[in-house]
Amino acid sequence: MATFVPATERRTKSPHLPFGDRRDAPFYGMDILSVLQFRREDLDYIFGVAREMRSMVDRIGTFDLLKGKILANLFYEPSTRTSSSFLAAMERLGGSVIPINEVTYSSVAKGESLPDTVRTLQTYADVIVLRHPEVGSAKLAAQYTTKPIINAGDGTGEHPTQALLDLFTIQEELGRVDGLTVTMLGDLKYGRTVHSLSRLLSLFDVRINYVSPEILNMPPELLAELNRQGMAQRELTTLSPVLPETDVLYVTRVQKERFDDLGQYESVKNAYVITPETLEDAKEQMIIMHPFPRVGEISMEVDDDPRAAYFRQMESGLYVRMALLAMVLGKA
Amino acid sequence: MATFVPATERRTKSPHLPFGDRRDAPFYGMDILSVLQFRREDLDYIFGVAREMRSMVDRIGTFDLLKGKILANLFYEPSTRTSSSFLAAMERLGGSVIPINEVTYSSVAKGESLPDTVRTLQTYADVIVLRHPEVGSAKLAAQYTTKPIINAGDGTGEHPTQALLDLFTIQEELGRVDGLTVTMLGDLKYGRTVHSLSRLLSLFDVRINYVSPEILNMPPELLAELNRQGMAQRELTTLSPVLPETDVLYVTRVQKERFDDLGQYESVKNAYVITPETLEDAKEQMIIMHPFPRVGEISMEVDDDPRAAYFRQMESGLYVRMALLAMVLGKA
């Protein structure tokens, strides 16, 4: 986690690729484990491929770039959205999927270790997407398989494909990332989404406002990490002081279960709900994002506001995941 | 529900279709929500396409009419039969499927609303099949998505594709619908299948006998609705008086759980079980149907009787669903 190694120097899994082709397929055989593995030029490359994917989907819907390739979609935790997104990405590229969602009852439930499970799956599949409740599980899995692992969330650890699609959405909606003010709202303590995104944003010239109830503040060690990289950061408990300057309002869910004192929950929850009234003080050219699912944090009346970018954000997820699958399989 | 608008005048979801192509793809972009949306000429059209599908499956098994299209198969309630039928229909047409069966634990379980879920899925898929326990859910979903919704059962509401395949089976087995006597047997109160089918039959010159224990009678308001359309209807508690005149015997399950008084259940249950003896009084050219699963309502000895049409009825489901998918996607 500490040492930063550029993606282009860490290509270790290239079981079938002739050496001379490397330059043409810069992410071939790579694991996608953490946002920390990307440099700005890596992001430019990924987003360029994602734009091509969007253009192909717009024109012809589905195409056979990954025909004959098989994805094992291994979800130890349920996540309809993320698993469907990878499944659709693989299908739009003409590939096939082995969906493994019911790991709660299965050989895994019989006590099989993650290393054994991924070594089994690598005999069937060409790439493995892994969602697992434990921090570090994706890295562990990657050590035991010769096929690329894509981390689709490892506990409170990382969710790099979500952070990539978030950043891609910002870039596409506002045309740039440098110079923006990003305000993150809600549960900033447990949300791996905001942690991964803030790390990615630290590669850019960006200011971040963190707005949350005190018990759900950003982890101090993450603030320190970002501070060392020169990120301009500010912590608040209310949105109104920073909304007028905000270019990107990133909303997350404040979960009742996080509060010991339900009275405290009741007193703060409405402060973190976005309504058309909230947005009266916002810029005309800003965007509202949310990793979804939402349960009331943004009222449905906001959906028709052109600044509501969260459904377009989901769509971006499809293109970014298509790009990543094609790249690690050496086809982009 | 009251206002009847012909299908051909309600084409609102045509995001990609050039206007001039309308006549060639009459159901393009349409939702399939209720049997009430069909006129007789619509049924003729659907059944014509279904016959072509059967002919193609007979000759070559699978073909690439929907290659590149993705179906989201969204089942909030388990239904192996219906979900498998749509899945097979899409695969026989060369398309792909995102199966979402485990909605009990997923973002839906986390409290996500149906509108949010379908707006998510529309970013991945080209058409959405929805099974949901609440009446009106398919209509609600359709209001929030630009992709066609096919209602695969909304609580005690509608199950239009089942009714269409039932009617198609009658047409194909007996060569006509006009002039037939249809006898519906069993639980006529809660069975959405018989409700949807009787509504479809009201477009034809048909007589219906309803045979059920009194506590499972057809809903009076539905009887009234059909009566206003001139349908000849008769209610009975035993089958024998009407069996000799019956062309179509439509059997449904009488569920123990519907009875408060188990003694009452025991006293009536055998009156609604079909055996080879029952059929001694039946016509030679009649058919027996059942929406399945069955649990004893038709004894297995009846299966080899050529009048037992229920397995052929299932097969018809495949062709009708293939037809509907191809039609709403503008390919038939």
Added chain:
Amino acid sequence: MATFVPATERRTKSPHLPFGDRRDAPFYGMDILSVLQFRREDLDYIFGVAREMRSMVDRIGTFDLLKGKILANLFYEPSTRTSSSFLAAMERLGGSVIPINEVTYSSVAKGESLPDTVRTLQTYADVIVLRHPEVGSAKLAAQYTTKPIINAGDGTGEHPTQALLDLFTIQEELGRVDGLTVTMLGDLKYGRTVHSLSRLLSLFDVRINYVSPEILNMPPELLAELNRQGMAQRELTTLSPVLPETDVLYVTRVQKERFDDLGQYESVKNAYVITPETLEDAKEQMIIMHPFPRVGEISMEVDDDPRAAYFRQMESGLYVRMALLAMVLGKA
């Protein structure tokens, strides 16, 4: 079970095949229910096709031999490994899959009989793979459908595709089966895997050692059956006397739950765990196999030993299942 009928004489399900093509597709339309249906020449044929499959996968990954064919993967018990293996096999052959894993809640849960379920699925699919907890279920299913049934495990009964892949692994790893000494270790009473494999081995000139705690001995009636066929068999409670002569060490899991007396379990469990130290007395050219999942029976330090064949064994499963699917569908 008693009468042995060569596979080539029992071809009864050939609904579409012209009679004259029989010789070209010797397993077309056949059910794969039991290892007892195979003669040595059948095994040679299957393994020859499996080798072709491996060669094709090595060269091009996936190919369209079964394009347009649909497999119904019907699992009444969870088994991620076996169901994923069949799914991958079908996808690598260009076919489609209807996965049915959640039978605990579904029409099956509503009480539908296995015959009704398979007669439903045969209207959608071209071949059915069945895992079911009851002995004899695969045979029952086969009697009710015109489509080939492949038994993927019926309770404590048979698991023929596992036995075939086990035998194929032995053949490929050691170059022959005749003349080998096979030692089976662990739970030999309940393990259908070792039962099926020992029956297949009885077609060869092989010696078998059974090493197990007494309460988990091989069933006496199976020992007698194999004895009548001239198999050289020996029962032991410890591995060390026979390890030096062993060519194939087949390890299975000793489950705590099998013991009434946990003290007894604790006293024996370590005697059946394979470590690098255990293998000091083993041949250099022997192999270690395991049907997986493992939970401690083989320590992970053994994994890098070239004699550890269990991951290659899994991969063999893919090729054998591809071969069987292609064969029963008349394409090999």
